[in-house]
Amino acid sequence: MVTKEFLVGLLSEIPDPEIPVITIKDLGILREVEMGKDSCSVTITPTYSGCPAMRLIEDQIRDVLSGQGIKNIQVNMSYSPAWTTDWISDEAREKLRKYGIAPPEHTSVDKGILMGKSTFPACPQCKSINTELISQFGSTACKALYRCKDCREPFDYFKCI
């Protein structure tokens, strides 16, 4: 009989389908694991409401659990509390930076964003803060696209929500 700790350990290693250097645990998508006799119930929360990776993450969770002989698997989607970039661990932020994605700089979304006030994340390549916004919407729902004005490299920025 596998223990809950063992399963949580395995589930925590599932990489995010779109940013494979960090796991669903690092990102804060994996919220809760409950174990019954031969059942397991896992609660996940989407980063963005329309995140197309959620279906795949659910399949991966089912694969991991059924691989351990668990028959009765339930994956619940929870919207509360709403996911926030504040849940991304410091370690995961460093992994993002090394991968070339600038991690979120501030805590949660600030109201200034509505008024068009921008923050300028440091370039993950050369660390310069002389950067500019190309587009508020990047390659995935959770990222914006910036360009470094010093090394001229475009880069993804994990935007704060």
Add this chain to the structure above:
Amino acid sequence: METDQALFNYLLRLADSSLILSQRLAEWCGHGPILEEDIALTNVSLDLLGHATALLTYAGKGKSADDLAFLRSEREYRNILLAEQPNGDFACTMLRQFLTDSWHYYLYASLQKSKDETLAAISVKFLKEITYHLRHSSGWVLRLGDGTAESHLRIQNALDELWSFTGDLFDSDSADELMLAAGIGADLNEIRKQWTAHVSELLNKATLKIPESSFMQKGSLQGRHTEYLGYLLAEMQYLPRTYRDAKW
């Protein structure tokens, strides 16, 4: 009307508006004026699709979100008329987006305090994303309105064309009244005040003029839509209606 029927109708109004606007924005995929905007419009579309899915799943009543989206006819749809209007040019799409984003912004800000816990929780989540949408569309309305003679003309035309659909954003029926009385729904009169103040200020900044005519289209809450919704649904629902057991 029973409270649970009123809640169902109320959730459909929200879900359908997001779903139909999402479908419209998805039509831009591969056709955006520049790559970044193509990606932005489809990102917003995806967020709205996520909102619709969450709302339809919650509305449920024994039906799946897919069944509700694909197996209802035009007359059963309760989306705002503005959402179904054709994309037109980029200025028209952006203006429609700005008017709707502003509505969504104040609506979900209010619904965060709903007595219905599920609706309150998803509203907190939606509002974070809508803030980004509103910032994006506001930026374009300013840029196009206060831009070249050509861009100004195009977005002013869009405003003249779309303004008569904005009254419908604040129309209410007995479901709305019941939900408001129960502390679940938002006060649309209050939302209208906030919306009007914000929209007028930005349009003014963008040197755009709100049409003088006060005639407003209505009917979406009774399932009376403009001619465009039927065509949109025909395309959106074709596959699941033709191949009833199709899976993806």
